[in-house]
Amino acid sequence: MAATRPIRLFRNLTAKIAAIPMILTALVVFVGGTAWTVTYSFTSSKLLPRTKFVGLDQYERLWATPRWLVSIENLLIYGVCMMVLSLVLGFLLAALLDQKIRYENTFRTILLYPFALSFIVTGLVWQWLLNPDFGIQSVIHRLGWESFDFNPLYNADIVIFGVLIAGLWQGSGLVMCLMLAGLRGIDQEIWKASRVDGIPAWKTYIFIIIPMMRPVFITTLVIIASGIVRLYDLIVAQTGGGPGIASDVPAKYVYDYMFQGQNLGQGFAASTMMLLAVLVVVIPWAYLEFGGKKRV
Amino acid sequence: MTSFRTFFAATTALCAGSAALAADLEVTHWWTSGGEAAAVAEFAREFEAQTDHKWIDGAIAGGGGTARPVMVSRIIGGDPMGAFQFNHGRQAEELIESGLLRDMTHVAEAEGWKDIVNPPSLLEACTVDGKIYCAPVNIHSWQWLWLSNAAFETAGVAVPTNWDEFVAAGPALREAGITPMALGGQPWQSSGAFNVLMATLAGPDVLQSIYGDGDAEMAAGDTMARVFKAASDMREMVQGSNVQDWNQATNLVITDQAGGQIMGDWAQGEFAVAGEVAGQDYTCLPGLGVIEVISTGGDAFYFPETGDAETEAAQDALAATLLKPNTQVAFNLKKGSLPVRGDVDLEAANDCMKKGLEILASGAIMPDVNMLNTEDTNNQLNDLFVQFFQDTSISAEDAQARFVDIVASKD
Numbered sequence: 091m092a093a094t095r096p097i098r099l100f101r102n103l104t105a106k107i108a109a110i111p112m113i114l115t116a117l118v119v120f121v122g123g124t125a126w127t128v129t130y131s132f133t134s135s136k137l138l139p140r141t142k143f144v145g146l147d148q149y150e151r152l153w154a155t156p157r158w159l160v161s162i163e164n165l166l167i168y169g170v171c172m173m174v175l176s177l178v179l180g181f182l183l184a185a186l187l188d189q190k191i192r193y194e195n196t197f198r199t200i201l202l203y204p205f206a207l208s209f210i211v212t213g214l215v216w217q218w219l220l221n222p223d224f225g226i227q228s229v230i231h232r233l234g235w236e237s238f239d240f241n242p243l244y245n246a247d248i249v250i251f252g253v254l255i256a257g258l259w260q261g262s263g264l265v266m267c268l269m270l271a272g273l274r275g276i277d278q279e280i281w282k283a284s285r286v287d288g289i290p291a292w293k294t295y296i297f298i299i300i301p302m303m304r305p306v307f308i309t310t311l312v313i314i315a316s317g318i319v320r321l322y323d324l325i326v327a328q329t330g331g332g333p334g335i336a337s338d339v340p341a342k343y344v345y346d347y348m349f350q351g352q353n354l355g356q357g358f359a360a361s362t363m364m365l366l367a368v369l370v371v372v373i374p375w376a377y378l379e380f381g382g383k384k385r386v
Numbered sequence: 387m388t389s390f391r392t393f394f395a396a397t398t399a400l401c402a403g404s405a406a407l408a409a410d411l412e413v414t415h416w417w418t419s420g421g422e423a424a425a426v427a428e429f430a431r432e433f434e435a436q437t438d439h440k441w442i443d444g445a446i447a448g449g450g451g452t453a454r455p456v457m458v459s460r461i462i463g464g465d466p467m468g469a470f471q472f473n474h475g476r477q478a479e480e481l482i483e484s485g486l487l488r489d490m491t492h493v494a495e496a497e498g499w500k501d502i503v504n505p506p507s508l509l510e511a512c513t514v515d516g517k518i519y520c521a522p523v524n525i526h527s528w529q530w531l532w533l534s535n536a537a538f539e540t541a542g543v544a545v546p547t548n549w550d551e552f553v554a555a556g557p558a559l560r561e562a563g564i565t566p567m568a569l570g571g572q573p574w575q576s577s578g579a580f581n582v583l584m585a586t587l588a589g590p591d592v593l594q595s596i597y598g599d600g601d602a603e604m605a606a607g608d609t610m611a612r613v614f615k616a617a618s619d620m621r622e623m624v625q626g627s628n629v630q631d632w633n634q635a636t637n638l639v640i641t642d643q644a645g646g647q648i649m650g651d652w653a654q655g656e657f658a659v660a661g662e663v664a665g666q667d668y669t670c671l672p673g674l675g676v677i678e679v680i681s682t683g684g685d686a687f688y689f690p691e692t693g694d695a696e697t698e699a700a701q702d703a704l705a706a707t708l709l710k711p712n713t714q715v716a717f718n719l720k721k722g723s724l725p726v727r728g729d730v731d732l733e734a735a736n737d738c739m740k741k742g743l744e745i746l747a748s749g750a751i752m753p754d755v756n757m758l759n760t761e762d763t764n765n766q767l768n769d770l771f772v773q774f775f776q777d778t779s780i781s782a783e784d785a786q787a788r789f790v791d792i793v794a795s796k797d
Contacts, residue, residue, distance in 0.1 A: 136762065137480035138462065151795070156788065157769045223628075244628060246777045330630065332571050334776030335769055349455030351765030352480070 124365065131358035139354055148359035158360065161338040164250045168339070169318040171254050172261070176314055177307075179258065180265025185295060187266070188273045198270070202263040209260065213327025216256035217243065243329055246336035253328055253337055260324075261317065265310055272306030273299070308375060315371045319364060340364050408437075409700040411468035413687075414444035414460075416453035419633040421655020425721035429523075432713040439700040442468075449631075451574060454761075461486050466690035468697055469704055474511040474520055474686035475756035481688075482514050488689045488698070493705045494518040502709070504728035505682055505746070511757050512686060520686040521705045523714075524723035526650050527680035527742065528754070529582050531671040532657070533646040534639045537564050541645070548675030549587065549616070552646060556623045559645045567623035568635040568644035569775060573768035575632055576775045579620065579648040580767075581755050584613050585681065586674045590752035597758035602794040606786070614782040614789075620648075621775050639668070648674070654722030654738055664737040672741050680745050683754025684723065763796045 134144045152158050183201060187194055204212065219225040222241040230238045242252030276299055284294040300307070322341035329337040340360060348357030411433075417426045423445070430441040444467055446453035454477065457470050461481060472478050481487050494500070494509075503509045503522060512520040531552065538545045538555065541562040546552040556566040569575060585593045588609045595601040596610075604610065627644060629635050636656045638644035647653065654670070662668050673679050687708060689701040707713055714725040719734055724742050732743065745751075755764070770792065774785045 136760070137458065138484055154791075155766075155769075156773070246779075330571065332772070332776060334773040336773075336777065346765065347762075349458070350451045350761070352458075352477075352761040353765070356762070 127358050128362050128365075131355060131362045133355050135354040135358070137352040137354070144355070148355045149363075151356065152359050152363065157335050157338055158340070158343055160335055161340050161343050164337060165318070165321065165339050167250050168254055168257070168321065169315075171251075172257055172318055173311070173314055175254075175258055176262050176265050177310065179262045180310070181269050181300075183262065183266040184269035184273055187270055198267070201266055204260045205263045207260065209323035210327045212256050212260045213324045213329075216252070216259070217328045220252050220255075244333055246333050249329060249333065249337040253324060256328060257321075257324060261314065265314065268306060268310045268313075269303075272303040275306075276302060308379065312371070312375055316368070319368050319371070340367075408439045409468075409694075409696040410440045410442050411697065411700040411704060412442040412444050413469045413471075413704070414446060414453070414457055414467045415471035416446050416448070416450050417471070418445050418447045419631075419656065420659040421720065421722060422652070424659065425655065425717050428716040428720055429708065429713065432710070432716065433704055433707050436707055436710070437700070437703040439703055449572065449574070451572070461690050466692055468692070469687050469689050469701060471523075471685050471687055472520075473683060473754070473756045474508070474522055475683065475754060475758075476760050477756065478520070478688055479514075479760070482519050486691055487519050488691050488701065489517045489519060490521065490689060490702075490705050491518045493521075493702050497706050497709060499709065502727040502729060504726070505751055507682055507751075507753065507757075508684065508686075508726055520688045521708045522684060522686045522726045523708050524684045524718055524721060525680075525682050525726060525746065526652055526684045526723050526754075527672075527682065528578055528650045529585055529673045529680055530651055530653070530738075531646055531648055531674045532636070532639055532653050533669040533671070534642045534644065535667060535669055536642040537562075537639075537645045540564060540642070545669050546646075546671075546675070548671065549583075551675075553616075553619050553623070555645065556619075564642070565624070565626045565638065565644040566646070567620060568627045568629070568638040568647040569620075569624040570627075570632045570635040571630045571772070571776070572632065573772035574764075575635070575649075576771035577764065577767040578650070578755075579775075580613075580617055580771045582648050582674065583616050583620070584610070585679065585752060586676045587616055588613050589677065590679050593752065593755075594758070596793055597755060597763075597796075598753070600793055600796050602790050605793040606790045610786060610789070611782075614786045617771075617774065617785075618782045621778060624775060625778075651680075651722050651724075651738070651742060654736075655720060658720075658722065658736075670738040670741065672738075672745060678745050678748075679750045679752055680742060681754045682746075682751045683756050684726070760797060763792065766792045 130139050130141075131148055132143050132145060133140060134142045134147070187197060191197070207215075220241070220243045222228065222244065227238060227240045230240075242248045242255075280298060280302075281294070284298060320341055321339050322345070325331060325337055325339050325342055331338045331342055341364070344357045344360045344364065347353050347360065351357075413429075415426060417423060426443070426445070430443060433439065433441045446456055450473065454472070457467070457472075458481070460467060461470075466486075478487065499509060499518070500506075508522040508525065509518065512518050512522060531549065533545055533552070535545055537559065541555065541558045541564060543555045543558045544551075546555055559566040569579065581593065584596075592604060592609055596605050623645075627635060627638060629638065632649060632653070633656050635644070635647055636649060636653045637660075639647050640657060640660045640662060654664075657664070657668055664670060687705070689705065692698065692701075709727065711727065711730045714727060714730050715732060715734075718725045719732070722739065724739065724746055725732065728747070732739065735743065759767070767789075770785065770788050774780050
């Protein structure tokens with residue numbers, strides 16, 4: 091058996107040949123493109139890329155720009171709130187749906203539907219809903235509660251929460267679905283055992299079910315996190331970065347400087363910083379997911 | 387089967403034959419508001435009437451900030467259009483340097499642009515190393531204050547004749563339930579309005595030395611402090627105008643919901659489309675009534691290299707058509723801008739345009755900010771002023787300090 095065993099490299103040869111285009115794409119487009127971008131972030135490229143190196147000038151300017159600082163702050167606020175709230179909401183919805191209720195399919199469809207809409211549509215819908223003259227505020231005013239004040243999109247201090255509402259509405263459904271799949275993967279015997287021991291349902295969830303769902307939670311976290319970092323279209327559709335620059339995010343900064351400001355170097359520097367932020371999220375995850383298993 | 391093939395061959399030959407006579411020329415621009423669209427239609431009409439070529443309209447909505455990246459990426463991506471509109475100045479600088487745009491000097495010489503284009507600075511802005519790369523089509527100036535006569539009547543105050551009177555009338559307008567001043571949320575409107583305050587209250591020389599020579603000391607000085615004070619007055623007056631686009635802001639003035647607006651002379655096209663009469667329904671104050679000066683920025687058409695002889699013939703024809711007297715009159719009357727040649731008759735011009743023409747003839751002109759600043763600097767100014775005008779927590783002093791930083795690092 092051992093003597094006739096083919097060389098490792100040639101096992102599944104067809105599958106490996108079929109994967110070559112994908113491997114090339116990954117190497118050239120992703121790795122190559124990333125390396126190119128990082129390299130040119132050290133140049134003074136304006137409208138067109140050129141190799142005039144200026145060291146860390148672009149980064150110094152970036153971190154001295156108030157707009158970049160505002161956009162980082164916004165991303166942090168949005169990111170933390172989105173991460174916590176969508177996980178909590180998604181898990182609660184999934185746990186409720188898991189109670190063997192009637193019309194589960196219908197509820198699941200309704201809750202997942204917002205996810206089928208693009209961020210552009212979501213943003214526009216919530217722009218109208220939150221508009222003080224046409225949306226929720228005016229409806230409540232017309233119902234008689236005149237002093238009701240809910241106008242997040244035109245207030246620079248809270249505009250990011252107006253965006254968060256739309257993001258949660260759109261994203262919670264997906265988290266719910268992932269969580270529901272995780273809950274369904276839990277052996278029913280565990281529920282029976284905990285019932286026999288007289289453990290209340292909420293305790294079972296927190297101390298038994300959630301720890302068992304760790305892989306699902308990690309996958310969900312990565313999906314939410316990547317959605318947060320590339321937040322762009324929702325902002326563009328809902329607020330356009332306004333009022334002023336109060337709801338700006340890094341991705342919009344990158345786009346504006348690369349294309350509108352005709353300053354590629356500055357845009358590349360900002361996108362390199364975004365890449366760093368993504369790596370900070372992805373590397374610990376990859377270590378936990380893949381590194382941990384090898385040791386076992 | 388054979389007959390089919392002959393049929394196809396014949397039709398293909400037919401198409402090819404007609405294409406040799408006339409090329410389709412795709413022209414991209416960002417003229418999409420009512421007055422602008424009416425004006426660009428005049429170009430298309432003249433172009434198709436005077437030549438055999440066909441105008442394919444490639445309008446991109448959303449203003450220059452949205453349209454310029456689309457155009458640039460098409461040109462550097464190897465899919466150039468036949469012709470495109472930019473504000474002339476430094477926006478196309480790098481495209482010219484890298485040889486992506488066609489040298490149009492031969493058309494300029496044949497048509498004698500050097501002798502007819504007035505002021506000459508317009509043609510200079512198109513010239514790089516002695517070669518002419520663009521066809522200027524109009525003169526636009528930013529330094530105008532548009533006032534709604536009816537709004538001031540409602541508030542019970544006289545229509546202001548200068549900026550200070552306008553600021554003084556602010557509280558009365560506010561009491562009458564009218565927003566004193568309209569300002570859209572697009573960033574370029576905020577920085578544009580500030581540049582107007584600077585050019586009129588501090589004077590064109592100050593603007594020239596700050597943006598032209600990067601004089602950071604001047605930017606930090608007392609003269610500019612007064613301009614920033616005026617800008618914070620303006621910030622008080624624009625509170626409550628929750629609109630985005632410039633023409634929506636102009637519409638607030640047209641419908642008498644706002645007292646006035648600082649906007650370039652392209653706003654006039656909107657007043658015209660709405661059927662308003664200058665002097666009767668609205669008042670215009672060039673140079674905010676403080677100093678009679680207009681900037682000579684404007685729009686120009688550039689022609690990318692395509693390497694296709696038919697397209698090049700059509701480009702030459704379009705460039706020549708754009709500066710013909712008839713085209714200039716028809717286009718500029720609709721657009722509300724001034725013609726680039728001093729020898730055309732604009733009898734049909736309204737009061738405001740006549741004021742502009744007089745100032746132009748008197749020579750009280752200044753360069754446009756786009757000719758002095760790169761888009762990068764303009765973008766930084768946009769960021770600063772859109773934040774300043776929308777967020778009352780930033781003091782005039784802080785804004786000035788950031789302004790000085792931008793001026794000190796500009797190229």
